[in-house]
Amino acid sequence: MKRAYNFNAGPSALPLEVLQKAQAELVDFKGSGMSLMELSHRSKEYDAVHEEAQSLLRELLNIPENYDVLFLQGGASLQFSMVPMNFLAEGQVANYVLTGAWSDKALKEAKKVGQTHIAASTKESKYKSIPSFDEIKLSENPAYLHITSNNTIYGTQWADFPTLDNVDLIADMSSDILSRTFDVNKFSLIYAGAQKNLGPSGVTVVILKKDLLSRIPENLPTMLDYRTHTENNSLYNTPPTFGIYMLSLVLNWAKELGGVQKIQQINEQKASILYNVIDESEGFYSAHALPGSRSNMNVTFTLPSDELSKEFLAGAKEAGFVGLNGHRSIGGCRASIYNAVPVETCEALREYMISFKEKH
Structure with a gap:
C-alpha cells in the first residue's frame, strides 16, 4: 500500500499505527462483539476509553489538578462564542490579539456578546508576524486576553506566551496543541479542535481552570454553559465516542514516541x-x-x-x-x-x- 504524502491543513494526517490499531478493533472492540461506534456511551467499555483519553492528555501536557479536561463538539468555532458568553461580564471588555483569520473570527463572535478591544494586531502587515509582548495594550477592565497560538493560513506561531497579572489568558491551540512543550499554568482556558494533531474532526478539547467556573452567569443555554460539561464529565449528552477513542489512540502513540x-x-x-x-x-x-x-x-x-x-x-x-x-x-x-x-x-x-x- 502506497500512502500519500499528506500535507492537508485539516482534517490532516493521522499516524499509520493509529489507523491500523483502529482498523484491527473496528468490528470487535476488546471482545465486546461490537464496534466502539456501537457501544453505549454509558458502558464500562467506553468509560475506560473516555477516562484514558483524559488521563493521557493530563500526563502528556502536564495539566494540573485544578484544571478540567473536557471533550466537546462544535469545533473551535463554537468556542469563539462560548468563551465570551461564559466569561465576558457586563462592564468588562474582551481583549483579542489579531494574528490571522481565526482570531479575527473569534473577535467577530465576541462582539455579538459584549464589549471588545483589539489589544494588538499584525493585520496591516498581512499577518506576517506575531506581535511582541510590548505591543500588547490591554483595555480598561479586561475580561480576558484571547490569542491564537498558531495561524494555519499565514504560517505564523507564537514562540512564547505572555505572562499576565490578574488577567485570564485564553488560547485557541487548535493547530499546534501537543506539538511542543508549554506551561499550562499560564492559561485560564485552552481549546483545540482535534483534527490537526489530536485525532479526527468532531472532537474539541477544552482545558479549563476551575476558578473560572464561578464567573459564569446564570441562564445560559445548557449546552453552551461550561458547568454543564464539567459537572457531567463531558457526558451530559452523547459525546463523539469514536472521535474520543481515536484521540486516545493518538495520545498513546505520542506517549510511546517519547x-x-x-x-x-x-x-x-x-x-x-x-x-x-x-x-x-x-x-x-x-x-x-x-x-x-x-x-x-x-x-x-x-x-x-x-x-x-x-x-x-x-x-x-x-x-x-x-x-x-x-x-x-x-x-x-x-x-x-x-x-x-x-x-x-x-x-x-x-x-x-x-x-x-x-x-x-
Missing part, C-alpha cells in the same frame, strides 16, 4: 528541512512569515509567479503530494506538517522543491 518533548524535536527537524530549502533558494521560494514568527506546523510560501505556482502544485500532485495548495485567501503554497507527518514526507517535499527550482 512524549511532547520528543515530538517537539521531530517537528523542529521537519520545519527546518523545509525552511532551509526556502531560505537557500535565492528568492525562488519566499516564506510568508517573518523569521522569529514562523510556524513549525504550517510552512507557507510563494513562487515568483502564479503560473509557476500552478505548475509546482500540478507536478506535486502527480508526484503523490496532497494538500499543498495555499489557503484561497492568500494563495501560494502551504505544507502542513503536523505531528503525524513523517520526517520522510518532508524530505520528499524538499527533494521535489529543489528539483523544481533547478528545472526553472
Whole structure:
C-alpha cells in the first residue's frame, strides 16, 4: 500500500499505527462483539476509553489538578462564542490579539456578546508576524486576553506566551496543541479542535481552570454553559465516542514516541528541512512569515509567479503530494506538517522543491 504524502491543513494526517490499531478493533472492540461506534456511551467499555483519553492528555501536557479536561463538539468555532458568553461580564471588555483569520473570527463572535478591544494586531502587515509582548495594550477592565497560538493560513506561531497579572489568558491551540512543550499554568482556558494533531474532526478539547467556573452567569443555554460539561464529565449528552477513542489512540502513540518533548524535536527537524530549502533558494521560494514568527506546523510560501505556482502544485500532485495548495485567501503554497507527518514526507517535499527550482 502506497500512502500519500499528506500535507492537508485539516482534517490532516493521522499516524499509520493509529489507523491500523483502529482498523484491527473496528468490528470487535476488546471482545465486546461490537464496534466502539456501537457501544453505549454509558458502558464500562467506553468509560475506560473516555477516562484514558483524559488521563493521557493530563500526563502528556502536564495539566494540573485544578484544571478540567473536557471533550466537546462544535469545533473551535463554537468556542469563539462560548468563551465570551461564559466569561465576558457586563462592564468588562474582551481583549483579542489579531494574528490571522481565526482570531479575527473569534473577535467577530465576541462582539455579538459584549464589549471588545483589539489589544494588538499584525493585520496591516498581512499577518506576517506575531506581535511582541510590548505591543500588547490591554483595555480598561479586561475580561480576558484571547490569542491564537498558531495561524494555519499565514504560517505564523507564537514562540512564547505572555505572562499576565490578574488577567485570564485564553488560547485557541487548535493547530499546534501537543506539538511542543508549554506551561499550562499560564492559561485560564485552552481549546483545540482535534483534527490537526489530536485525532479526527468532531472532537474539541477544552482545558479549563476551575476558578473560572464561578464567573459564569446564570441562564445560559445548557449546552453552551461550561458547568454543564464539567459537572457531567463531558457526558451530559452523547459525546463523539469514536472521535474520543481515536484521540486516545493518538495520545498513546505520542506517549510511546517519547512524549511532547520528543515530538517537539521531530517537528523542529521537519520545519527546518523545509525552511532551509526556502531560505537557500535565492528568492525562488519566499516564506510568508517573518523569521522569529514562523510556524513549525504550517510552512507557507510563494513562487515568483502564479503560473509557476500552478505548475509546482500540478507536478506535486502527480508526484503523490496532497494538500499543498495555499489557503484561497492568500494563495501560494502551504505544507502542513503536523505531528503525524513523517520526517520522510518532508524530505520528499524538499527533494521535489529543489528539483523544481533547478528545472526553472
